[in-house]
Amino acid sequence: MTESEKIIPVNIEEEMKSAYIDYSMSVIVSRALPDVRDGLKPVHRRVLYGMYELGVLSNRPYKKSARIVGEVLGKYHPHGDSSVYDTMVRMAQDWSMRYTLVDGQGNFGSIDGDSPAAMRYTEARLRRIAEEMLSDIEKDTVDFQLNFDDSLKEPTVLPTRIPNLLINGASGIAVGMATNMPPHNLKDTIDAIVALIEHPDISIDELIKIIKAPDFPTGGIIYGYEGVKESYHTGRGRIALRGKANIEEIDGRTCIIVTEIPFQVNKSEMIKKTADLVNDKKIEGIADIRDESDRDGLRVVYVLKKDAIPNVVLNHLYKYTPLQSTFSVNNIALVNGRPMLVNLKELIQHFIDFRHSVIMRRTRFELEQAEKKAHILEGLLKVISSKDDLDRAIDLIRNSSSVDDARSGLMAVFDLSEIQAKAILELRLQRLTGLEREKIKAEYDELMKTIAYLKEVLESKELQMKIIKDELLEVKEKYGDERRTTIDFSGGDLSIEDMIADEEVVITISHAGYIKRTSLNEYRTQSRGGVGQKGATTRDEDFVEHIFMATNHNYLLLFTQSGKCYWLRVYEIPEGSKASKGRAIQNLINLPPDDKVLAYINVDNLSVPDYLDKHYITLVTKKGVIKKTTLEAYSRPRANGIAAITVREGDELLEACLSDGNSEIVIAVRSGKAIRFHESTVRPMGRSAAGVKAVTLADESDEVVGMVCVSDLNRDILVVSEKGYGKRTSIDEYRITNRGAKGVKTINITEKTGLLVAIKDVTDDDDLIIINKKGVAIRFSVADLRVMGRNTQGVRLINLRNGETIASVCRVPRAENEDSEQIPDSTLSLNDISEQESETTSD
Numbered sequence: 001m002t003e004s005e006k007i008i009p010v011n012i013e014e015e016m017k018s019a020y021i022d023y024s025m026s027v028i029v030s031r032a033l034p035d036v037r038d039g040l041k042p043v044h045r046r047v048l049y050g051m052y053e054l055g056v057l058s059n060r061p062y063k064k065s066a067r068i069v070g071e072v073l074g075k076y077h078p079h080g081d082s083s084v085y086d087t088m089v090r091m092a093q094d095w096s097m098r099y100t101l102v103d104g105q106g107n108f109g110s111i112d113g114d115s116p117a118a119m120r121y122t123e124a125r126l127r128r129i130a131e132e133m134l135s136d137i138e139k140d141t142v143d144f145q146l147n148f149d150d151s152l153k154e155p156t157v158l159p160t161r162i163p164n165l166l167i168n169g170a171s172g173i174a175v176g177m178a179t180n181m182p183p184h185n186l187k188d189t190i191d192a193i194v195a196l197i198e199h200p201d202i203s204i205d206e207l208i209k210i211i212k213a214p215d216f217p218t219g220g221i222i223y224g225y226e227g228v229k230e231s232y233h234t235g236r237g238r239i240a241l242r243g244k245a246n247i248e249e250i251d252g253r254t255c256i257i258v259t260e261i262p263f264q265v266n267k268s269e270m271i272k273k274t275a276d277l278v279n280d281k282k283i284e285g286i287a288d289i290r291d292e293s294d295r296d297g298l299r300v301v302y303v304l305k306k307d308a309i310p311n312v313v314l315n316h317l318y319k320y321t322p323l324q325s326t327f328s329v330n331n332i333a334l335v336n337g338r339p340m341l342v343n344l345k346e347l348i349q350h351f352i353d354f355r356h357s358v359i360m361r362r363t364r365f366e367l368e369q370a371e372k373k374a375h376i377l378e379g380l381l382k383v384i385s386s387k388d389d390l391d392r393a394i395d396l397i398r399n400s401s402s403v404d405d406a407r408s409g410l411m412a413v414f415d416l417s418e419i420q421a422k423a424i425l426e427l428r429l430q431r432l433t434g435l436e437r438e439k440i441k442a443e444y445d446e447l448m449k450t451i452a453y454l455k456e457v458l459e460s461k462e463l464q465m466k467i468i469k470d471e472l473l474e475v476k477e478k479y480g481d482e483r484r485t486t487i488d489f490s491g492g493d494l495s496i497e498d499m500i501a502d503e504e505v506v507i508t509i510s511h512a513g514y515i516k517r518t519s520l521n522e523y524r525t526q527s528r529g530g531v532g533q534k535g536a537t538t539r540d541e542d543f544v545e546h547i548f549m550a551t552n553h554n555y556l557l558l559f560t561q562s563g564k565c566y567w568l569r570v571y572e573i574p575e576g577s578k579a580s581k582g583r584a585i586q587n588l589i590n591l592p593p594d595d596k597v598l599a600y601i602n603v604d605n606l607s608v609p610d611y612l613d614k615h616y617i618t619l620v621t622k623k624g625v626i627k628k629t630t631l632e633a634y635s636r637p638r639a640n641g642i643a644a645i646t647v648r649e650g651d652e653l654l655e656a657c658l659s660d661g662n663s664e665i666v667i668a669v670r671s672g673k674a675i676r677f678h679e680s681t682v683r684p685m686g687r688s689a690a691g692v693k694a695v696t697l698a699d700e701s702d703e704v705v706g707m708v709c710v711s712d713l714n715r716d717i718l719v720v721s722e723k724g725y726g727k728r729t730s731i732d733e734y735r736i737t738n739r740g741a742k743g744v745k746t747i748n749i750t751e752k753t754g755l756l757v758a759i760k761d762v763t764d765d766d767d768l769i770i771i772n773k774k775g776v777a778i779r780f781s782v783a784d785l786r787v788m789g790r791n792t793q794g795v796r797l798i799n800l801r802n803g804e805t806i807a808s809v810c811r812v813p814r815a816e817n818e819d820s821e822q823i824p825d826s827t828l829s830l831n832d833i834s835e836q837e838s839e840t841t842s843d
Contacts (some may be wrong), residue, residue, distance in 0.1 A: 024175035032174035036333040037354040039165025046076040062123035098183035101130035112268040133160040182214035187480040219260035231329035232344040256302040367454040379420025516582030559599040565644035567637035599656040627691030668759035675743030676734040706759035723754035727794030758809035
């Protein structure tokens, strides 16, 4: 190692921290975030300035894009050519920018996401509005800096006359921060700027009345106004955007015609996603999709099926496809070189301050130039104001031996400065005519008026603001146009829950995994012992396995065989008639093909912390394992489900219930016994835990058939056997034992009753719905069942044909004001049952 070399030990942590901060600041300041003054990132600024320097103006011929890119790369932006070309292309796309700054000729891409042609094929030039951004740049209006190799100078900001950041917006991702600013209408924006100039204390709410809302290049509809107001007040907000759609009749078919789509939505991707959803039957009612867009505008046609309801299909398109999207506003821009979050008023104020700075610098520059010219004209007037002075000057010049002698002589004789003397020596002889002398005098007088005006401008803040205002109004007159994006003020304020009645419904899940919701009114009340009505159409070897009560606004937690939990709103479940099959659960949640929903639970709310912390979900498996977990652990399910319980091999999840921590748990097993213990004996566990022993089974063939969590001890326990027998027993008949015991007899199991299949907690205010494995349902009032002892076989609840068994039992609130279909409480012959079922099926 030489003497000039030495090793300096540094802390690697400090070195990495310092290097990363330097890198992040470089990205923030020099790449990703726009300047609040001209609304441009460095690459945009360099492209526009490079085109200006190249002379590719709006009134000049187009030049090859490759020539422009080479100019910018070689002089100002030493990065990849694709970054420069992509920037120029985007500034030429009228679906990407509200007011395009580049006039492109050739293939510059499409709204379908098609790539532009290579830069050697396309041509470009500046648009007139872009020239307004470069206006007065040669009048010392902005600071310049050296380029990457210190050979040239480039502007640090453009002296724009248009509020580019507001009218075109910006987006970018830096390190640790990002920006996403929406575009606005030029007329509205300038009116808001003028209003702030005239009334500096104007409020944001008053500005909102002028600027209204963002105006996107692709049009569309802003659905709801709260997000707009929030973004204007705070700099952040979420704006819901919808495509513009009309319902029309075409060739006798009802069609939905989309003529505008949300900003930054790829049209072809939107159509593809919609087609996939139609094929997967997640959106129903669409027969065909046609893209009829051409050079005259966008047009996507959704041809509906004959039985489809247009408004329902359109709402599904808004809900499931990019026809409705969200624009997340994040107004972060560079203010004095530092990233800042700015609201609407601050954005406008920063632009006004910048324009004021430009006007002042331009005025000083023009005053300096005018005074220099006036100084020269004063010298000329001293010499040419009279014939004698002119003759004397000519003689002096003619008799001088050199230019320096002539200049010195003029300065001495006429009391001139060196600049004035030099100007006289350079004067052309034609300016010495009488007419030209008068022109010089008039020019000097006019120049003195200009100097006086410029000095007045520099001294008067009011005059400065008037100039800013007048120039903005001139820009508005030249380039202003009408809004493209409309505003639906009523939208967004109503949630989807507000438009769906919170009615009671019956949720039915079949053994094969088909789910539906049915209005409770479709189930008529009958007396116990009836044969029931046809409840659901099922496939061969399929039967209704779960049936339970819910309301449309409930949250439904679905627990599967593999021990996972899925989240679903009840109103998201397709509605069907009592006889319909329903929809496969796999079409509603991301359920793997080899998994199956085995348990379910209704939850009123998943967003109130107090409710979540005070409630628990208790799970039980067929092999008698129980587990309790706080509801809060289930409040954030993911689309692919979350772990709910670790199910041991040979076991499966059976039942789930919601409790408040003070309930008593009753678990029944297939052999006819039931165990009762307090919930507190089961400690809360994590979601992935396997649980603890709840009941001791009689033998290997025995299994748990159900569980109830009872907080009201006035409720009774109702059990049902597989051959249609059941009974109602007071909960006091079941003594409290330790968790894990064998339990006590709950029904007298005989060959006539069959094994136990269900257990429910009931009162006289409940109805009972029983469905057999053929889909036949009966509903009757629990009040018709008398309370009896544990050691009995119960009474017949539903008449079953030979070989039929019970599939599911559900407790529902008693139906009010319904006509009961009375059926004698007696055993019917097989022929009578077949005839009765035939009649109800045909109905």
